[in-house]
Amino acid sequence: MELRSQQGDTLDLILFRHYGYTAGITEQVLALNPGLAALGPILPTGTLITMPAAPTQAEQPLIQLWN
Template identity: 95%
Template sequence: MQLRSQQGDTLDLILFRHYGYTAGITEQVLNLNPGLASLGPIIPTGTLITMPAAPTQAEQPLIQLWD
């Protein structure tokens, strides 16, 4: 999937808007898009960014302190 950046977008903002989180996905996006980091913190408007498939996050079990 590809997304096009909007005015004032940062990579973190784009990832949070698309996935709802940024941890662990930023590195994958930078690997898929050589040269993206060299564009600076504010990505130019209209830049195409290739996005990886969203990894499924394992649900963590709920720990009860008192039963």
């Protein structure tokens, strides 16, 4: 999937809007888009960004301290 940046967008903002989180996905997006980091913190309007498939987040088992 590809997205275009809007005026004033940062990569973190785009990722949060698309995935709902940024942890762990930022590195994947930068690897898929060589040169993206060189554009600076605020991306130029209309920058095309290739997005990886949303990773599935593993469910952690629920631990109860008291039964």
